[in-house]
Amino acid sequence: MNKTSSSPAYLSFGLHCFALALLMVALLVPNRIDALGISSFYFFPVEILVLSVLLLLRGRVGLILRWIMAGFLALGIIFKCADMATFNVFARPFNPVFDGYLFANGMNLLNGAIGKVGALVVAALLILLVLSITLAAFWVLGRVQHLLRKAEQRAPLVLIAGLFVGAAFWFALFFGGSIKASMQFYQHLSNHARAVVATLADLKTFNAQLDKSEKFVDQYRALFSRLQGKNVLVIFVESYGRTVLDNPEFSPHVRPLLEQVSTELEAQGFAMRSGFLTSPTVGGLSWLAHGTALSGVWIDNQITYNSLMMSKQPTLNRLFNQAGWRTVAVMPAITMDWPEGNYYGYDHIYHSRNLGYQGKPFNWVTMPDQYTLSAFHKRELAEKSSIPVMAEIALISSHAPWTPIPELIDWNAVGDGTVFNTQAGSGDSPEEVWKNNARIRLQFRLSIEYALQTIASYIVNYGDDDLVVLVLGDHQPAPIVTGETDRTKPGSMDVPIHIIARDPQVIKAIEQWDWTAGMVPSVDAPVWRMDKLRNKFIEAFSLPNH
Numbered sequence: 001m002n003k004t005s006s007s008p009a010y011l012s013f014g015l016h017c018f019a020l021a022l023l024m025v026a027l028l029v030p031n032r033i034d035a036l037g038i039s040s041f042y043f044f045p046v047e048i049l050v051l052s053v054l055l056l057l058r059g060r061v062g063l064i065l066r067w068i069m070a071g072f073l074a075l076g077i078i079f080k081c082a083d084m085a086t087f088n089v090f091a092r093p094f095n096p097v098f099d100g101y102l103f104a105n106g107m108n109l110l111n112g113a114i115g116k117v118g119a120l121v122v123a124a125l126l127i128l129l130v131l132s133i134t135l136a137a138f139w140v141l142g143r144v145q146h147l148l149r150k151a152e153q154r155a156p157l158v159l160i161a162g163l164f165v166g167a168a169f170w171f172a173l174f175f176g177g178s179i180k181a182s183m184q185f186y187q188h189l190s191n192h193a194r195a196v197v198a199t200l201a202d203l204k205t206f207n208a209q210l211d212k213s214e215k216f217v218d219q220y221r222a223l224f225s226r227l228q229g230k231n232v233l234v235i236f237v238e239s240y241g242r243t244v245l246d247n248p249e250f251s252p253h254v255r256p257l258l259e260q261v262s263t264e265l266e267a268q269g270f271a272m273r274s275g276f277l278t279s280p281t282v283g284g285l286s287w288l289a290h291g292t293a294l295s296g297v298w299i300d301n302q303i304t305y306n307s308l309m310m311s312k313q314p315t316l317n318r319l320f321n322q323a324g325w326r327t328v329a330v331m332p333a334i335t336m337d338w339p340e341g342n343y344y345g346y347d348h349i350y351h352s353r354n355l356g357y358q359g360k361p362f363n364w365v366t367m368p369d370q371y372t373l374s375a376f377h378k379r380e381l382a383e384k385s386s387i388p389v390m391a392e393i394a395l396i397s398s399h400a401p402w403t404p405i406p407e408l409i410d411w412n413a414v415g416d417g418t419v420f421n422t423q424a425g426s427g428d429s430p431e432e433v434w435k436n437n438a439r440i441r442l443q444f445r446l447s448i449e450y451a452l453q454t455i456a457s458y459i460v461n462y463g464d465d466d467l468v469v470l471v472l473g474d475h476q477p478a479p480i481v482t483g484e485t486d487r488t489k490p491g492s493m494d495v496p497i498h499i500i501a502r503d504p505q506v507i508k509a510i511e512q513w514d515w516t517a518g519m520v521p522s523v524d525a526p527v528w529r530m531d532k533l534r535n536k537f538i539e540a541f542s543l544p545n546h
Contacts, residue, residue: 019143241476318345
């Protein structure tokens with residue numbers, strides 16, 4: 001009888017201890033995957049003392065407080081999980097104001113991949129997961145509360161003394177300067193709260209700036225007069241970051257390649273200058289970099305990007321259009337409607353559905369860069385026109401998952417792209433590549449080399465005296481490639497930029513930029529914020545009013 005009756009007691013006590021352990025884990029688990037480890041839990045959290053005191057309250061007040069605490073505990077857990085994801089991809093914590101759009105984008109992606117019903121099922125499961133986390137937090141607190149109340153009934157003085165000693169121990173650690181006195185959970189939630197408040201304030205300031213009239217452009221009477229008759233290509237290379245020049249794993253391969261490209265282009269009469277830009281994003285969200293570079297406004301989140309799309313801030317594209325250029329966008333990654341394109345001021349937008357590609361995709365990448373440039377050239381530059389073209393081109397072969405890697409072929413053989421089918425089906429699958437970090441970095445490097453070789457080959461084959469090419473990275477690759485998670489470290493957000501032209505007057509116009517000759521920017525080459533590019537370009541190639 002005693003043995004049987006004691007089993008439920010042991011089970012109940014075991015559940016109490018399990019709940020207490022879960023609570024400690026929830027309070028102490030870090031919000032970054034690279035910080036996870038046994039040492040992450042060698043801390044004494046003050047929150048456990050505060051929760052213990054509040055859980056001793058009884059009646060309706062105690063129940064309400066338990067639900068409130070469960071809500072905060074669940075919120076903290078959800079934010080930590082979200083932080084792990086955003087740190088791994090964007091090298092920053094999750095921001096509920098900025099990143100809310102990710103859920104909408106995810107739903108659009110799921111709609112295309114598994115259909116509307118499947119997407120709704122996934123959304124329902126996510127909602128159920130949030131509710132489950134909240135209910136689990138309520139259950140954990142209930143178990144801890146039961147344990148505390150039992151202790152209060154049996155030995156109230158021991159419980160009070162234990163709480164007092166615990167508090168004294170924490171204060172001794174804290175005021176003694178020990179990092180083991182933890183307030184991690186509170187600090188994590190308060191940091192997110194402050195980030196939301198700061199974000200909303202920044203948005204108000206940003207919108208006020210956009211409301212101001214554009215005065216800078218009015219200082220020039222002849223926009224881009226020094227580029228009259230030139231075809232100007234602004235080519236963004238996906239994930240082409242400074243890491244390929246500085247990281248010892250990449251630089252021994254990429255630097256010699258760029259030097260070789262310099263030699264090949266010089267042999268064709270082209271001159272090159274190179275520098276660096278600081279991108280507003282890392283690891284993804286390329287459109288923020290495009291918006292920043294072309295609008296002259298710093299865009300580092302989706303909210304300000306949306307505000308920009310509704311503003312009258314003139315982009316570099318629109319200004320070229322007003323100055324007499326035909327403006328086009330070449331966006332092979334665009335697979336759905338793109339209403340934001342109306343903001344930029346294009347005469348025409350080429351996307352994945354109207355570039356004529358009949359070949360197989362390279363996993364996520366809809367078409368290889370060589371086809372993108374070939375299709376653009378056939379449609380816009382092959383036949384000489386009295387109207388010059390300004391094109392914004394986004395090359396995407398260096399986008400994750402970096403497999404398979406395309407190979408350059410004869411430009412005359414590109415055709416409708418079916419020639420690439422064999423390449424598209426070659427190589428290891430993303431699942432195989434992404435099992436090993438070293439393999440991921442290798443594939444990334446090879447994709448960047450391919451993109452740079454393709455651009456050089458295009459210029460060698462099709463370049464003339466009237467071609468001006470601006471090549472720049474959109475952002476650094478994800479931390480899984482760079483190994484860098486500190487966005488405040490100098491260079492961690494930088495991307496290379498190159499200008500290539502055969503006309504010496506083009507190079508002369510940018511002498512004051514002090515960029516490095518050739519395709520390899522020197523270590524001390526100028527570093528501009530990406531939002532400075534538009535105005536610098538206008539200043540160099542336009543005539544002022546006075």
